[in-house]
Amino acid sequence: MDAVNTTRTPAPRAMRAFAWSGTQKAVLLAVLAYSVYVIAQMDLSWARLSTGVHQGARFLGRMVPPDLSKMDVLWEGIRETLQIAVLATFAGVALSLPVGLLAARNMVPGYVRTAARGLIAVCRSLHPVITAILFVKAVGFGPLAGILALVVATVGFVGKLFADAIEEISPKQIEAVRATGASFANVVLFGVLPQVMGRFVGFATYQLDSNLRNSTMVGIVGAGGIGGALFSAFLRFEYSFVCTILATVIAIIVVGEIVVNATRKALHV
Amino acid sequence: MTPSLHAGSLHIQQLVKEYRPGVPVLKSIDLRIDGTGLTSIIGPSGTGKSTLIRCINRLVDPTAGQIWLDVAGERLDMAQLHGRALRRSRRHIGMVFQEYNLVERLTVMENLLTGRLGYLSAWKAWRRKFPAEDFERAYQLLDVIGLGSFAHQRADALSGGQRQRVGIARALMQQPAILLADEPTSSLDPKTSVEIIQLLREQGRERGIPVIVNIHDVELARRHSDRIVGMTGGHVVYDGPPAGLTDAHLQTIYGGQAWMQ
Amino acid sequence: MSSPALLPGAAAAPRQWQRFSLGQRLLRYAVTLLIVWAVVQSARTVEVIPEFLADAPEQMVDMLQRMWPVDWSHYPAVVHAALVETLHMATLGTLLSLALAIPLGLLVAGNVTRNRALNLAARVVLVASRSVNSLVWALLFVAIFGPGPLAGMFAIAFRSVGFVGKLLGEAIEQAPRGPIEALQAAGASTSAQIWYGYWPQVKPAFWSVVLLRWDINVRESGVLGLVGAGGIGVALDTALNLFQWTQVAVILIAVFAVVVLAELVVTQVRKRVL
Numbered sequence: 001m002d003a004v005n006t007t008r009t010p011a012p013r014a015m016r017a018f019a020w021s022g023t024q025k026a027v028l029l030a031v032l033a034y035s036v037y038v039i040a041q042m043d044l045s046w047a048r049l050s051t052g053v054h055q056g057a058r059f060l061g062r063m064v065p066p067d068l069s070k071m072d073v074l075w076e077g078i079r080e081t082l083q084i085a086v087l088a089t090f091a092g093v094a095l096s097l098p099v100g101l102l103a104a105r106n107m108v109p110g111y112v113r114t115a116a117r118g119l120i121a122v123c124r125s126l127h128p129v130i131t132a133i134l135f136v137k138a139v140g141f142g143p144l145a146g147i148l149a150l151v152v153a154t155v156g157f158v159g160k161l162f163a164d165a166i167e168e169i170s171p172k173q174i175e176a177v178r179a180t181g182a183s184f185a186n187v188v189l190f191g192v193l194p195q196v197m198g199r200f201v202g203f204a205t206y207q208l209d210s211n212l213r214n215s216t217m218v219g220i221v222g223a224g225g226i227g228g229a230l231f232s233a234f235l236r237f238e239y240s241f242v243c244t245i246l247a248t249v250i251a252i253i254v255v256g257e258i259v260v261n262a263t264r265k266a267l268h269v
Numbered sequence: 270m271t272p273s274l275h276a277g278s279l280h281i282q283q284l285v286k287e288y289r290p291g292v293p294v295l296k297s298i299d300l301r302i303d304g305t306g307l308t309s310i311i312g313p314s315g316t317g318k319s320t321l322i323r324c325i326n327r328l329v330d331p332t333a334g335q336i337w338l339d340v341a342g343e344r345l346d347m348a349q350l351h352g353r354a355l356r357r358s359r360r361h362i363g364m365v366f367q368e369y370n371l372v373e374r375l376t377v378m379e380n381l382l383t384g385r386l387g388y389l390s391a392w393k394a395w396r397r398k399f400p401a402e403d404f405e406r407a408y409q410l411l412d413v414i415g416l417g418s419f420a421h422q423r424a425d426a427l428s429g430g431q432r433q434r435v436g437i438a439r440a441l442m443q444q445p446a447i448l449l450a451d452e453p454t455s456s457l458d459p460k461t462s463v464e465i466i467q468l469l470r471e472q473g474r475e476r477g478i479p480v481i482v483n484i485h486d487v488e489l490a491r492r493h494s495d496r497i498v499g500m501t502g503g504h505v506v507y508d509g510p511p512a513g514l515t516d517a518h519l520q521t522i523y524g525g526q527a528w529m530q
Numbered sequence: 531m532s533s534p535a536l537l538p539g540a541a542a543a544p545r546q547w548q549r550f551s552l553g554q555r556l557l558r559y560a561v562t563l564l565i566v567w568a569v570v571q572s573a574r575t576v577e578v579i580p581e582f583l584a585d586a587p588e589q590m591v592d593m594l595q596r597m598w599p600v601d602w603s604h605y606p607a608v609v610h611a612a613l614v615e616t617l618h619m620a621t622l623g624t625l626l627s628l629a630l631a632i633p634l635g636l637l638v639a640g641n642v643t644r645n646r647a648l649n650l651a652a653r654v655v656l657v658a659s660r661s662v663n664s665l666v667w668a669l670l671f672v673a674i675f676g677p678g679p680l681a682g683m684f685a686i687a688f689r690s691v692g693f694v695g696k697l698l699g700e701a702i703e704q705a706p707r708g709p710i711e712a713l714q715a716a717g718a719s720t721s722a723q724i725w726y727g728y729w730p731q732v733k734p735a736f737w738s739v740v741l742l743r744w745d746i747n748v749r750e751s752g753v754l755g756l757v758g759a760g761g762i763g764v765a766l767d768t769a770l771n772l773f774q775w776t777q778v779a780v781i782l783i784a785v786f787a788v789v790v791l792a793e794l795v796v797t798q799v800r801k802r803v804l
Contacts, residue, residue: 083572176370181359181387253661
């Protein structure tokens with residue numbers, strides 16, 4: 001009756017559940033080694049960390065209670081920030097419509113598409129702060145540079161998404177509109193736009209939110225908005241004012257998010 | 270119903286189409302279609318029926334040959350037209366598609382109005398400022414096709430048969446000189462297919478325009494056409510009344526050696 | 531099926547077609563009005579000098595001219611090391627953020643943490659982290675740690691916590707309940723449920739988010755140096771302040787190249803692993 005093997009052998013390694021494979025272990029090791037290496041490069045010692053934490057605590061101490069005496073400066077900056085966000089989104093979205101159309105494979109010949117896609121790629125790759133700096137050098141300090149910088153960022157983001165959306169539409173619907181003798185513009189109006197308008201509005205509202213965030217900091221490089229006031233407060237060690245500004249910025253962004261989400265729900269996008 | 274303003278006639282001469290060089294799908298087609306009446310083009314898959322129909326309104330560009338369209342006293346070679354002239358002449362050719370090709374997110378009414386886009390500037394089209402007669406005609410057509418209460422429904426809320434009716438109505442909104450249909454019944458059930466083909470035939474008669482239909486179902490073609498054109502291997506092998514279509518002809522068209530090459 | 535004959539004397543009331551219902555039209559008017567008001571208000575009061583706007587194309591052409599020819603020798607001298615430092619900042623910063631993002635993600639997910647107060651607290655922390663720009667975080671950390679890539683790394687880390695934590699929380703909330711319930715029924719502890727139940731399901735989404743954030747962080751790290759937080763931004767700031775436009779040009783090209791490279795890497799990893 002000895003069908004059952006009474007001696008117990010340990011389960012072979014390969015069959016142990018949830019064990020990490022060789023590759024996974026190697027990757028983890030590599031990540032740890034890399035982290036140690038980089039931390040050494042950055043000269044991060046325990047001493048430095050502890051000083052830092054100490055400093056951080058002092059910092060927080062200086063930030064609280066927040067300085068409420070300079071509300072007019074604050075208000076000026078916030079107003080400019082909102083202006084930059086609104087104008088940049090409006091102009092950028094308006095530009096993204098034609099640029100996106102020109103960057104769609106099914107709308108234009110190959111070389112036009114490549115050129116448009118190239119433009120969009122360049123717009124996307126440059127950080128808005130960098131474009132803000134370039135525009136400051138080109139058109140001077142002030143909100144104009146900020147607006148132009150964010151227009152570029154908008155075209156890069158919305159333009160790409162819009163072009164991708166157009167490339168995904170059904171060609172059959174367009175074919176039928178063409179067969180009636182409609183002009184290119186009419187084909188776009190009745191064949192293309194109904195299919196992509198919903199998504200386009202979605203992209204535009206998302207970009208409004210993103211531009212709102214970005215407009216709070218282009219001022220650091222002189223392109224207008226609350227960022228300028230923030231930067232000078234730092235330079236003057238007025239940390240309690242920094243706290244006020246940060247709190248306001250966070251509040252605006254949160255409110256902005258809520259408003260944008262509500263609008264999207266209301267318009268069903 | 271008032272007949273179409275300009276009834277047209279079609280004269281295809283030596284039409285050739287090669288999708289790949291040296292491999293012609295249409296091998297020198299000669300065809301003359303005028304008057305009223307529904308002409309069915311039958312033949313096995315791949316024999317160029319759809320290509321032939323699409324060459325007429327240049328959704329496909331022919332490789333060689335002429336496509337003469339007589340309309341409004343003018344004689345145009347569709348094969349040679351480009352740009353604006355091509356768009357102008359497309360206004361006179363109505364087309365019905367196998368998969369209806371309605372703009373799904375637009376309403377039935379807007380889909381009908383699409384048929385008049387060839388006559389409207391982009392600015393007016395964006396604001397939907399179509400002339401009053403267009404709206405009138407649209408409502409009348411909706412009544413004719415039995416979808417009077419569907420004007421505000423979105424196109425994607427309709428059944429297949431309903432969508433095809435809207436497709437036909439859209440084509441008729443153009444007040445076309447000829448009406449083309451590329452396998453209008455292939456996506457529909459048998460009963461609806463009969464209704465659609467009858468609708469096409471009636472509307473052609475009432476407006477006094479020729480209707481050219483591409484069709485798979487031979488019985489359907491036989492029972493509802495005024496003329497049958499049988500194609501195989503890129504050639505026309507039968508051209509005559511349905512009554513004259515014998516089994517021998519069908520053998521040539523569907524069972525013969527030619528289409529297997 | 532011919533059209534119905536009109537009875538004599540019947541008033542043929544022209545049927546009106548309206549594209550939008552009354553409610554829809556009101557809503558559209560309201561939204562359009564709001565947009566127009568916002569734009570006009572902003573345009574009227576924003577301090578833009580029209581001459582500068584008109585001047586802009588000329589100025590930009592001038593700037594581009596000054597960037598030519600590109601100073602390639604600057605690359606091995608300064609730019610390369612700075613780029614490497616930037617990449618380190620971005621990578622380590624992303625990794626570091628995971629230490630906070632994972633627990634916060636677990637705390638904000640309604641199905642893992644039942645305590646509503648904790649959910650809310652975690653959400654507030656995540657929102658705060660997201661709403662403050664990495665540039666502003668960099669300012670903060672430069673004031674705390676002093677200038678250098680350390681500040682930049684912490685800035686990246688603190689900014690990324692909000693992003694990764696929020697998306698991780700959403701992924702956890704969308705995980706199907708089945709396997710979790712099975713584990714609960716078998717008597718598994720909470721940590722076991724998380725490790726064996728939730729983690730395998732959110733893994734693909736998690737790594738996808740981390741990869742995306744790394745890509746964004748490479749871009750962000752490039753500019754932190756402008757406020758002294760290390761990386762290529764420092765070189766850019768120096769070159770700009772010294773009006774060395776040809777050096778600026780090579781820096782911009784290098785940054786562009788790195789961003790494109792990072793995107794390629796991300797696409798490849800996505801294809802193969804996710």
